[in-house]
Amino acid sequence: MTPLLEFRNVTKIYTKGLLSRAATxxxxxxxxxxxxxxxxxxxxxxxxxxxxxxxAMLLLGFITPTRGQILYKGKDxxxxxxxxxxxxxxxxxxxxxxxxxxxxxxxxxxxxxxxxIDKFKLARSKSEARDKMEEALRAVGxxxxxxLGRFPHQLSGxxxxxxxxxxxxxxxxxxxxxxxxxxxxxxxxxxxxxxxLRNLNREYGISIIYITxxxxxxxxxxxxxxxxYRGSVMEAGSIDRVIREPQHPYTRLLIDxxxxxxxxxxxxxxxxxxxxxxxxxxxxxxxxxxxCPFAMERCRQAPPPLYQVAxxxxxxxxxxxxxxxxxxxRLSEMLPA
Amino acid sequence: MTNPSPxxxxxxxxxxxxxxxxxxxxxxxxxLELYPGEKLGMxxxxxxxxxxxxxxxxxxxxxxxxxxxxxxxVGDTELTALSEAQMRRARLSLxxxxxxxxxxxxxxxxRIEAQMRDAIREHQPEMSKAEIQERIYQALESxxxxxxxxxxxxxxxxxxxxxxxxxxxxILLSPKVIxxxxxxxxxxxxxxxxxxxxxxxxxxxxxxxxxxxxxxxxLMAQFVDKVAVMYAGKFTEISSVRDMFTNPLHPYARAxxxxxxTLENKGVFKGIPGLAPSLIRRPPGCAFHPRCAHAMEICKxxxxxxxRLPGERLVACHLYDREGNLTNAALxxxx
Ligand SMILES: Nc1ncnc2c1ncn2[C@@H]1O[C@H](COP(=O)(O)OP(=O)(O)OP(=O)(O)O)[C@@H](O)[C@H]1O
Ligand SMILES: Nc1ncnc2c1ncn2[C@@H]1O[C@H](COP(=O)(O)OP(=O)(O)OP(=O)(O)O)[C@@H](O)[C@H]1O
Ligand code: SF4
Ligand code: SF4
Ligand SMILES: [Mg+2]
Ligand SMILES: [Mg+2]
Numbered sequence: 001m002t003p004l005l006e007f008r009n010v011t012k013i014y015t016k017g018l019l020s021r022a023a024t025x026x027x028x029x030x031x032x033x034x035x036x037x038x039x040x041x042x043x044x045x046x047x048x049x050x051x052x053x054x055x056a057m058l059l060l061g062f063i064t065p066t067r068g069q070i071l072y073k074g075k076d077x078x079x080x081x082x083x084x085x086x087x088x089x090x091x092x093x094x095x096x097x098x099x100x101x102x103x104x105x106x107x108x109x110x111x112x113x114x115x116x117i118d119k120f121k122l123a124r125s126k127s128e129a130r131d132k133m134e135e136a137l138r139a140v141g142x143x144x145x146x147x148l149g150r151f152p153h154q155l156s157g158x159x160x161x162x163x164x165x166x167x168x169x170x171x172x173x174x175x176x177x178x179x180x181x182x183x184x185x186x187x188x189x190x191x192x193x194x195x196x197l198r199n200l201n202r203e204y205g206i207s208i209i210y211i212t213x214x215x216x217x218x219x220x221x222x223x224x225x226x227x228x229y230r231g232s233v234m235e236a237g238s239i240d241r242v243i244r245e246p247q248h249p250y251t252r253l254l255i256d257x258x259x260x261x262x263x264x265x266x267x268x269x270x271x272x273x274x275x276x277x278x279x280x281x282x283x284x285x286x287x288x289x290x291x292c293p294f295a296m297e298r299c300r301q302a303p304p305p306l307y308q309v310a311x312x313x314x315x316x317x318x319x320x321x322x323x324x325x326x327x328x329x330r331l332s333e334m335l336p337a
Numbered sequence: 338m339t340n341p342s343p344x345x346x347x348x349x350x351x352x353x354x355x356x357x358x359x360x361x362x363x364x365x366x367x368x369l370e371l372y373p374g375e376k377l378g379m380x381x382x383x384x385x386x387x388x389x390x391x392x393x394x395x396x397x398x399x400x401x402x403x404x405x406x407x408x409x410x411v412g413d414t415e416l417t418a419l420s421e422a423q424m425r426r427a428r429l430s431l432x433x434x435x436x437x438x439x440x441x442x443x444x445x446x447x448r449i450e451a452q453m454r455d456a457i458r459e460h461q462p463e464m465s466k467a468e469i470q471e472r473i474y475q476a477l478e479s480x481x482x483x484x485x486x487x488x489x490x491x492x493x494x495x496x497x498x499x500x501x502x503x504x505x506x507x508i509l510l511s512p513k514v515i516x517x518x519x520x521x522x523x524x525x526x527x528x529x530x531x532x533x534x535x536x537x538x539x540x541x542x543x544x545x546x547x548x549x550x551x552x553x554x555x556l557m558a559q560f561v562d563k564v565a566v567m568y569a570g571k572f573t574e575i576s577s578v579r580d581m582f583t584n585p586l587h588p589y590a591r592a593x594x595x596x597x598x599t600l601e602n603k604g605v606f607k608g609i610p611g612l613a614p615s616l617i618r619r620p621p622g623c624a625f626h627p628r629c630a631h632a633m634e635i636c637k638x639x640x641x642x643x644x645r646l647p648g649e650r651l652v653a654c655h656l657y658d659r660e661g662n663l664t665n666a667a668l669x670x671x672x
């Protein structure tokens with residue numbers, strides 16, 4: 001069966017403007033599939049600048065890959081035209097990081113929600129439009145009578161982020177890309193929003209790509225995870241395996257740095273070998289070499305392939321070279337739905 | 338705490354925003370004490386007034402906002418009694434504020450040292466060039482940045498490094514109180530940890546008190562000594578980090594703690610039902626009463642005061658008497 005979405009060896013290189021010399025490889029040969037019949041929640045994690053937002057922008061067709069292809073239902077998304085393009089625009093929705101940036105301050109919430117309804121002709125009458133709007137707001141735990149008619153600045157950050165989610169839901173997408181959708185809300189609201197995302201996934205069969213720094217919430221909603229480091233996949237697999245038994249030295253550092261809200265679980269048992277680097281250094285081998293406490297001579301020579309370290313877990317690290325190699329194209333087979 | 342006198346005292350601070358829809362009471366007679374070396378975490382729902390309180394302490398509230406009452410002392414200096422010119426000097430040297438989203442507001446076309454120099458000149462115009470340069474290097478080194486970062490532009494730095502620069506600016510004049518407003522919410526956990534370790538070290542060096550504002554309860558658990566929970570412009574509870582995480586007393590604080598994800602309760606979500614109250618039409622009595630599972634008759638009319646309970650805890654809730662025991666009304670409720 002044709003996957004809903006497929007990344008085929010996608011690389012994105014930004015060649016910068018006048019100021020800077022170096023080009024940045026923001027995403028480095030990533031292959032990935034989201035199956036249509038197995039709705040899933042996939043987390044993409046990794047440090048700042050590791051390529052997470054780049055992946056989202058590529059997937060939405062906002063930027064084009066430097067190498068490789070992105071297919072939606074088997075068709076290259078850069079070649080979609082007419083009806084197919086409209087379908088793609090409706091079926092793939094995004095919720096972005098900053099709720100303050102998204103909204104035009106002069107339009108009310110009603111306007112924000114009716115525009116997509118009109119644009120994609122989702123309702124035949126005013127009352128049907130109203131029903132749809134209210135349904136979407138309730139799905140994210142908002143009372144329509146509380147928020148309709150208000151302007152963005154009359155809403156809290158958490159309400160705005162939820163309206164963002166509601167807007168995406170209205171369109172009943174097949175795939176939702178959520179880039180840090182709850183970064184600005186407190187723990188209790190986070191729980192409410194993530195639960196509504198998970199319900200969507202279950203009730204409507206919507207696949208979600210959840211991009212986040214917050215591995216605690218990722219652990220609670222997602223089925224699987226991909227850990228990026230400077231554009232490359234370091235580790236991937238079932239979320240339970242990767243969070244509970246991380247294998248790659250970078251993932252271990254990452255997991256060990258999660259500030260758990262538990263005063264008996266001390267932060268950071270692992271020493272942080274090297275500090276964050278300035279941008280732009282180019283290396284031939286494993287990108288984590290300069291920070292890795294286990295780095296060996298060969299790590300500097302060629303990037304490690306993905307090794308299968310458990311049935312649903314791969315790590316790109318020579319420490320596991322006795323394990324079977326998994327071709328990058330087969331990454332998705334290691335991710336449970 | 339063995340320290341004799343508090344470094345920060347906030348007494349009945351009150352701020353309103355005058356909006357078209359009416360007066361929004363964003364900070365409702367809030368009081369707070371902090372001792373040298375103490376780290377306080379300030380948490381609470383988005384829009385509850387955390388940044389407003391920080392700005393009010395700095396006397397940086399802008400119209401339509403207005404500070405309507407209260408006093409702020411740093412050591413013996415009453416900030417609220419200073420002239421504008423005196424206050425300008427107090428900022429950065431007595432109390433400094435690292436604003437929410439600071440790292441994205443660094444000027445992209447100015448070198449880091451130019452931005453740091455401007456910050457010093459704004460507050461200490463008579464400082465000599467050589468001394469300014471020395472301060473800049475010192476500040477950069479104390480946040481573990483190399484001196485050559487001074488010559489760089491913001492875009493040449495990673496997110497973590499930019500956040501360090503903002504901390505460096507905040508400590509340029511060795512303040513006694515540092516307020517950091519969500520300093521790491523845009524950073525990954527490894528970088529977060531490094532930045533917090535730096536803040537911790539810098540604070541120890543200066544012997545300053547730190548107020549960390551944020552949503553990340555994990556960060557609070559790992560970093561602060563005391564947690565203050567704010568709701569609708571008032572503190573509901575201020576307790577040691579251990580008491581707050583193991584035995585929160587105020588029902589809102591408890592709901593907040595219970596909503597936290599842990600490794601053990603995978604897939605369990607416990608959000609607090611209902612919405613944050615409007616600051617323009619605050620519910621009478623305890624502002625949390627419409628959402629509180631323990632609300633009693635008295636809660637609907639009488640605003641509970643922040644009382645000192647045994648164990649150095651401050652709690653504003655009608656459930657408890659001054660000994661920290663459940664009141665008769667509360668016991669009757671519980672059946
Ligand atoms: N438009 C652009 N031009 C040049 N370089 C860019 C551009 N957008 C991103 N980059 C660079 O590409 C890399 C990946 O950036 P990206 O925004 O995808 O990271 P991210 O993982 O989303 O980070 P964060 O967690 O900070 O949001 C970074 O080094 C970034 O500086
Ligand atoms: N300039 C302004 N005009 C009108 N209302 C304002 C203004 N600034 C803040 N407010 C209101 O005052 C209240 C407190 O805002 P504040 O920024 O202090 O919240 P916060 O606790 O810092 O929230 P967050 O966690 O989202 O940063 C909010 O309800 C907000 O809408
Ligand atoms: S391949 Fe080498 S440098 Fe890279 S993570 Fe593994 S041990 Fe470390
Ligand atoms: S005062 Fe009453 S309503 Fe407020 S938190 Fe306590 S019990 Fe609940
Ligand atoms: Mg991003
Ligand atoms: Mg704030």
